[in-house]
Amino acid sequence: MMIKQAVLVFLVLGLTACSGADHNSLPSNSGISNSLLEDMPNDRTDSYVVNPDVQIFIDRMALDHDYDKERLELAFSHIKVRPTVIEKSDNQPESITPYYEYKTRFVTESRAKSGYQFAKENEKWLKKAEQEFGVESDVIVALIGVETYYGRITGSKDVFTSLTTLAFDYPRRKDYFQSELEAYLLLAREEGWNIGETKGSYSGAMGMVQFMPSNYRKLAVDYDQDGHIDLWGSEADAIGSVANYLKHHGWVTNQDWFVLAQVTAPKKVVADINRGRVADTDMATWSSLGVLPLQSFLPVKTGLIGLRTSSEDMTYWLAYENFFTIMDYNPSRRYAMSVLELAVSIGSYENN
Ligand SMILES: [Ca+2]
Numbered sequence: 001m002m003i004k005q006a007v008l009v010f011l012v013l014g015l016t017a018c019s020g021a022d023h024n025s026l027p028s029n030s031g032i033s034n035s036l037l038e039d040m041p042n043d044r045t046d047s048y049v050v051n052p053d054v055q056i057f058i059d060r061m062a063l064d065h066d067y068d069k070e071r072l073e074l075a076f077s078h079i080k081v082r083p084t085v086i087e088k089s090d091n092q093p094e095s096i097t098p099y100y101e102y103k104t105r106f107v108t109e110s111r112a113k114s115g116y117q118f119a120k121e122n123e124k125w126l127k128k129a130e131q132e133f134g135v136e137s138d139v140i141v142a143l144i145g146v147e148t149y150y151g152r153i154t155g156s157k158d159v160f161t162s163l164t165t166l167a168f169d170y171p172r173r174k175d176y177f178q179s180e181l182e183a184y185l186l187l188a189r190e191e192g193w194n195i196g197e198t199k200g201s202y203s204g205a206m207g208m209v210q211f212m213p214s215n216y217r218k219l220a221v222d223y224d225q226d227g228h229i230d231l232w233g234s235e236a237d238a239i240g241s242v243a244n245y246l247k248h249h250g251w252v253t254n255q256d257w258f259v260l261a262q263v264t265a266p267k268k269v270v271a272d273i274n275r276g277r278v279a280d281t282d283m284a285t286w287s288s289l290g291v292l293p294l295q296s297f298l299p300v301k302t303g304l305i306g307l308r309t310s311s312e313d314m315t316y317w318l319a320y321e322n323f324f325t326i327m328d329y330n331p332s333r334r335y336a337m338s339v340l341e342l343a344v345s346i347g348s349y350e351n352n
Contacts, residue, residue, distance in 0.1 A: 034197075035197065036079070036158065041081075047078065048079045067186075071195065098308035099307035100310055107342050112346050113349060128223075129239050145342055151235070154199070154232060155206070159206060160181075167180070191228060208235070222240075246329070255320055258318060261317055262316065277327050279302045304318060324336075
């Protein structure tokens with residue numbers, strides 16, 4: 001989540017492909033996972049530990065957080081230096097997939113059915129989260145459904161290796177990934193994980209809700225109160241964490257997400273379609289620009305969304321604040337619309 005706008009590709013996908021996270025095992029004596037220890041480069045000079053930037057990072061972790069320097073030296077000496085990560089340009093297929101194609105990955109009958117079942121199994125936690133955070137359960141469930149198919153696909157890459165590669169060999173976003181690496185190492189210490197045993201996405205997003213380490217530390221919650229925040233194994237923790245995230249980013253309880261709209265003069269609003277990530281324009285202004293809601297609407301500000309719903313058709317919506325709060329999870333309109341459409345499907349599944 002949250003960095004999907006940057007489509008990254010590893011030149012060499014040499015990462016271990018075993019699935020699941022063994023993050024619940026006890027820390028080894030070294031605090032490093034066995035899989036990482038077994039993955040020894042032939043020569044220490046092929047490892048990240050000899051990189052001067054890594055040495056600076058290690059010194060800073062020791063100084064700022066009193067982090068065990070030997071443990072870090074050992075961990076970084078077991079990651080082979082990988083070729084620089086490259087970024088696909090903005091016009092790669094991934095970023096221009098039209099909405100009607102994009103949504104077929106997420107808004108499906110089977111995903112709605114599984115979401116309905118997930119909701120039934122977790123009714124207790126979803127009700128609690130609705131009350132405590134004010135986020136509707138269908139939205140929480142749909143978000144987990146789009147992120148990882150309700151926890152079925154949480155990523156199989158070692159988070160420490162992914163973040164190290166991005167932190168030191170992806171110049172454009174190295175500050176961001178160094179701070180995520182820092183958060184990951186602190187999280188590992190707090191949660192008692194061996195460094196290198198936590199699996200996630202290629203960019204270091206973790207668990208059923210695909211939180212980056214900084215959000216894991218800041219916004220994830222131990223909702224079943226077993227003493228650990230486990231976003232892989234605990235559906236309760238995943239539910240509470242998503243609800244807390246959305247509340248933190250301004251979710252408005254029980255407010256609609258959008259209304260369908262008609263755009264009578266597209267040229268007049270060409271700069272307003274998919275502009276920004278805020279609901280900042282009132283209905284009177286939209287009306288003067290020829291944008292007319294096709295359904296009953298709330299007297300609050302909205303933003304204009306336009307997405308391709310077939311090869312010929314563009315559909316428009318006036319989106320309320322909550323639509324943009326979903327975009328705080330992943331800044332893609334197609335993503336936000338998919339989550340909300342899946343939420344509708346899950347909510348109406350029982351009546352199918
Ligand atoms: Ca827990």
